Amino acid sequence: MNENTLKLDNPLSQLGFETDSLITPGQMGAICARAGIGKTSFLVQIGLYAMARGQKVLHISLDEPVTKINIWYREMFNLMAPKNGITMINQAWDTIISNRLIMTLKLDGFSVPRLEERLADLIEQDIFKPDTLVVDGFPFEKCDRCLLKDLKILVEKMGMNVWFTVNTHRHEPPDQDGYPVQLTGMSDLFNTVIQLISEKKIVDLQILKGQVDSEKAASLFIDTDTMLISA
């Protein structure tokens, strides 16, 4: 934890999980939705809330350039700030920006040993020691359980938690356990699974796994004008 923190009201704390971050070190979480529903903006908000708590966030993208991801963060923060009573937005942004590093990797070159090597490089040289990884664009359809298992071992070893986006398709019904088919045979590796469902211009959050107290949980949705998670 470092001193670069900011007070942001995190709606995810109302979801009835053990922690505001929904997962703890060594755990994996997944955000599932069809294309265009708002997975990346959700992931970015998870990243921003973690950054505000003073956690170091490493955003790994497998398809978007650094500049574009940076814009995502900045735009979401600009929308969040006024709702949290922040007037000097640039100053507030400067407080937390050093808590984030973006890394874009080539899809074909992605492997756990390679990631481990990069992480070791960052940590050993005291450049950046991530607490949270957010991975956007991970190819679940092409990956096998082994790769994900190795990744889980890595994050457990390094004491990080990791979030993924999972791209689902309209025509594919969920598997027998109720998870998107992309997670079939792998859902046990995830501690939290959240699905974003779009119906009649509203995007609702459906918790598939990880909730401790569903009775006390508030129902959250995504404001489609701003893409902000709202209660």
Added chain:
Amino acid sequence: MKNDLSKVRNIGISAHIDSGKTTLTERILFYTNRIHAIHDVKGKDGVGAVMDSMELEKERGITIASAATFCEWKDNEINIIDTPGHVDFTIEVERSLRVLDGAILVLCSVSGVQSQSITVDNQMKRYNVPCIAFINKCDRSGANPYRVITQLKEKLGHNPLALQIPVGLEDKHNGVIDLLTMKALYFDGKNGENIIEEDIPKELLDEATSKREELIETASLFSDELTEAILEEAEITPGLIIEAVRRGTIQRKLTPVLMGSAYKNKGVQPLLDAVSRYLPAPYDIQNDALDMDNNEKPVVLKSDSNEKTVALAFKLEDGHYGQLTYIRVYQGAIKKGDTVINTKNGRKVKIGRVVRMHAAEMEDIEMVPAGYIGALFGIECASGDTFTDPSINLSMLSMFVPAPVISLAVKPKDNKSQINMSKALSRFTKEDPTFKTHIDPETNETIIEGMGELHLEVYVERMFREYKAEVETGKPRVAYRETITQRAEYDYVHKKQTGGSGQYAKVMGFIEPIEDEHFIFENKVTGGRIPTNYIPACEKGFTLCMNKGPKMEYPVTGVKVTLTDGAFHAVDSSDMAFQTAARGAFIEAYLKAKPVIHEPIMKVEIETPTEFQGNCMGLINQRRGMILGSQDEGVMCRIEAQVPLSEMFGFSTILRSNTQGKAQFTMEFCMYKQVPQMVAEALIKAAQDEKKK
């Protein structure tokens, strides 16, 4: 001069440093018979490329000032501006793009789309300049034009359309296949001047056929005739494709891609064909001017030589022949003996010699018609000035000029150098709006300001080479600024009664920080507590304080001053009294408003082989830099970071030594940011020490 506008092309050649644009220009001039021998950029043969007319450019192998030149290719008149590739000189690139109708974006087939290409591309987007891409250096080891095409799409967001495919790559690069005519083109002769057209080699036929299909499919989106021809399975002529591609290119929805190796004299002539086929003629592009008599209302200019003259001076040069002003005529014509008005100062200007430039040589002409680029002699003006017919008052859109971020004290070594230095500085400031100079009133030193270390270094060297002014330079100084971080109230009375008429003024209110604005003054005084005729004096008093902050004497920024109340005296109050009161109030409130120092932060991009990624990130970390991210690009990776300018001095040497010379970087100004407490304390201490001296 033929004066057939449909055959005129005003183009620029833009690219990352060392992509080979000067070599390419040299080849273009050779094939268009403007020069009769080819020389290397680095001047191994002691002559150097024609476009690099400044001695310094030849020595460093970079293009600094953009030389304008013209050539003819198959009846087309092409005006070329060779633009500098280094980011420190982007004002040159921007100025060139402002006057151009189209551009060739040169990309290296090995390095692909590099950071500088992205900067240049952004500039092209800002000025809506259509472009064609030339993938150069296909003969180099590791050449892969297809990867560059993908990068054009992914990194720059273009819609690239390959009009050719290469015949062999690396050391086997022999020529190109023209997908329009489905012929293989080889370049024979000592300098590749003989084009040999042959059938496509069998092994490339399938690839060429499928690429041609892709080409036709993409081009058909811009032409109904082509779509019809496809549907009716009629013959698809090159003419149909050319027309469709031209439309797409002018709308900036397509980027035709050509390839070759300028150094090995391959693929340059087809590129010239493409310039005349796909890039716009002057009338294809809409140019606006501002009507100064009508609240700066935009006026669309007509590329017609019979209309009233509107021309823009986009570059000044002080060469062997005296002062030369490069102009682009947008409307009407600039003729020898004509009188025009410089819109900026209303001065009448009589046109003397009119010339057409070919790098450092020139030819006299009678006039520069609409749509053309030319140069004038003996005109007193600054770059960016507009010349118009005396009966109209139009100004071309002002160009965005960033504020300088770095300064350097220069001291002439002797009296002769002093005189020459003044001449040089007066010329440079007129030529380059990002280069500024002033005399520090306290130290009496001459200060030069610019956009980066290299920018100033080049001017210091030019002073010596071109004006024989030997100067000593101080340490580069960063342009720090001050601002406040919280609201603070003021209640200040200025009262003086020392015989004669007294002075009395009272001001009350508060100052507060603002983001994204330099200074705002708000008057909330009611009931005539301060008569309205004194309010401008109050504002002036506060504004003057912004020039020199009370904390460190740096310029102040980001302050809103609100005046809420005050008092006056019927006899003793005056403008001067209120101005003094405002100054006193500002100082009183400023120190309560927790002032801080801001420093310029540069956007730094490093391209390095992946094995040095950690090293490079470490270097940024050591420099108080913030790493935004790293982008994996196969064997290379690109690190994007924001680093304080004060930490970047000498970075190129350090980067080279840490990466075996394999990494390169570019930087440009990004924003101002508060300096950390430790650094601020060091700055205060250094300032105090200097004062003691």
